[in-house]
Amino acid sequence: MQMKKFINDPHHLLPELLEGLALAFPRQVRLVGTNIVARAVPKAAGKVRLVTLGGSGHEPGLSGFVGEGMLDYSVTGEIFAAPGAPRCIEAIQMAAKDSPGVLLVVLNHAGDVLSANITMQAAKKNNIPVQMVLTRDGISYGQNSDSANDRRGLVGCMAVYKVAGAVAEQGDSLDECLRIAQKMEENTRSLAVALRTATHPSTGHTIFELGDDEMEIGMGQHGEAGTGRMKMKSADETAGIMLDMLLENLGVAAGENLLVVLNGSGATTLMELWIVFRAVSKILKARNINLVRSAVGEFITTQEQAGFQIMIARMDTELVRLWDAPSNAPYFVTR
Amino acid sequence: MQMKKFINDPHHLLPELLEGLALAFPRQVRLVGTNIVARAVPKAAGKVRLVTLGGSGHEPGLSGFVGEGMLDYSVTGEIFAAPGAPRCIEAIQMAAKDSPGVLLVVLNHAGDVLSANITMQAAKKNNIPVQMVLTRDGISYGQNSDSANDRRGLVGCMAVYKVAGAVAEQGDSLDECLRIAQKMEENTRSLAVALRTATHPSTGHTIFELGDDEMEIGMGQHGEAGTGRMKMKSADETAGIMLDMLLENLGVAAGENLLVVLNGSGATTLMELWIVFRAVSKILKARNINLVRSAVGEFITTQEQAGFQIMIARMDTELVRLWDAPSNAPYFVTR
DSSP states (O other): OOOOSOOSOGGGHHHHHHHHHHHHOTTTEEEETTTEEEESSOOOTTOOEEEEEEEESSTTTTGGGBSTTSBSEEEEEEETOOOOHHHHHHHHHHHHTTOSOEEEEEESOHHHHHHHHHHHHHHHHTTOOEEEEEEOOBOOTTOTTOOGGGOBOOTHHHHHHHHHHHHHHTTOOHHHHHHHHHHHHHTEEEEEEEEEOOBOTTTOOBSOOOOTTEEEESOOTTSOOOSEEEEOOOHHHHHHHHHHHHHHHHTOOTTOEEEEEEEEOBSSOHHHHHHHHHHHHHHHHHTTOEEEEEEEEOSSOBTBBEEEEEEEEEOOHHHHHHHHSOEEETTEEEO | OOOOSOOSOGGGHHHHHHHHHHHHOTTTEEEETTTEEEESSOOOTTOOEEEEEEEESSTTTTGGGBSTTSBSEEEEEEETOOOOHHHHHHHHHHHHTTOSOEEEEEESOHHHHHHHHHHHHHHHHTTOOEEEEEEOOBOOTTOTTOOGGGOBOOTHHHHHHHHHHHHHHTTOOHHHHHHHHHHHHHTEEEEEEEEEOOBOTTTOOBSOOOOTTEEEESOOTTSOOOSEEEEOOOHHHHHHHHHHHHHHHHTOOTTOEEEEEEEEOBSSOHHHHHHHHHHHHHHHHHTTOEEEEEEEEOSSOBTBBEEEEEEEEEOOHHHHHHHHSOEEETTEEEO
16 A cells, blocks of 8 residues: 655655755754754854754654754754764764853653764763753653653653753853753653554554554654553543553642643644643642643654653743743744 | 544533633633633734634634734634534624724635624624625635635635734724735635545544545545545645646746745644645745745644645735734744
8 A cells, every 4th residue: 555645755754854844944944964953043152052863753843943942953863763973973063163062952762862872972072061961751651660761752852942942042051051951851751642553654664553442551752562552541531541640650749830741643633632631631620730831732743643642840930931931943932 | 433532522522622722821812602712811902803713623723823913712613513603793792892893704614604694794783893804715626717706715714814913913993904814815825635534523434535545636624525636646746736726826926925834634744744845845946936934834624634735825025024923822823
């Protein structure tokens, strides 16, 4: 069966999708070096630069968050594949120019971490001031005592980009950017659910299998199996199961303040996300937890997978202010 | 087979999805009257109010565009069904309070137009100053001489909301809002393509049928058949076919300035939309047509249908300025 996607040559997905992004948002982003997305108008000297790296196929993430108030550079890999270290080093060198330092934000996935570690070593050798933060928000189904390093990176990276980006924008030091990024990262948890698989655009194969009446909780960002396969549930029931696990894992108590991001995987309608968000909101209210900020949309997808991620983050006054700070990134404009 | 959507009772979709929207964006929108979406903070007296009406199931449209700089009220119908006239009249009466007048923006679909016409008569009887603009951007496949009234409303309404909303925000008269809305409407054309159908969330039935290797150009906003059924084409070829028809229908000449909106139908990835946008951009460049503004994302969907709409609009300095004006609508924030 022919793959039903609007593409050209499956071997040229990456340069074509990046070119499209840059052409669609010429006032926000441009392409530099080898498949690296940068701000169209780089901030003048003296600002800490935020760099991220990761595979493609998750649009708008990660490159959709390059812009004033968020990322400075996004180093892109092929579909679901980490970019190699040489291109990450290329980006770090560009970023370090006229800058007091670089904060590298990396999602916790083996390939990305490997490239990031080589990049950090190279930076050290070249006396480039770089700090790295690993985003480890994705919890597993039924595992409430997981250690941070067991958790993979899901949509939580977006919250780190946003608050660390805001700190960098106001001219703060690399240490301060790192402190804020780490605070955000430590206080963020996400959990994914899937209803239907997607097709890998390079190979034309479906990414996983799921029964006609099944859903799976705990999926990874690339459709990796979760451990929570079960009969499909209603929106309210699904939100309840997932939120229980998230709140317990993060240790959220009554009276605390939360940011909730509801991130569609690709084919789940916004209608469904709004209905799920309603359930999330009601559950938090019943538990006397304050929903202080929220975002509902598609931020980091898995092709046309049906499903979503719920992200919760413990917020204080400082993080709320930085979350609210202005951004002109193509897919997260805030005023 | 069980419907694979995250919902609760299929008979309560509308109130639940609206509640979710209002809970997710409490600083932008709130619910008033009977399933009417209004701004959270209504503008003080003296401003022309923009009201729209239409069925649900197309999220984020239409209610996702209520906010400062765009709509004042969105009157929502059930899934793919026009709201009845009584609720439209209810919204018009709210909108007219302390206002010099109301601009009603209606997508050209039989049910919506019927409700709108009854509403206009009621407003006239009650001496409420209302003007109406009908958005008729959707062209048919292979019909370059269609008359305006043959064209159905597709994503073009968003451009009308944006520019007319900006004029209303700056305190201009109802006549001026109408002039701008009409100018935008007359200069806008859209064309849809589908690759894969979606499931109607109330009935659980698929909306249309399409072969495994087929695509269809000219689809309506609710999955109504187009007349351009053909073998699937590449992103570049599809963009070429569609753009040829759009440019001819609108009569665009070399040297003119265009806004292009690429609107995903629901399940088509942003990766694909960026690749299609790249093609659109190259074709326009080759024809010496200036791409002055663009937007790429999901604005008005058809559940999880795979496909997209290309919208083109002839822009002058005035329309570009209004398109760029700030908006805080949940799904179209501009700065």
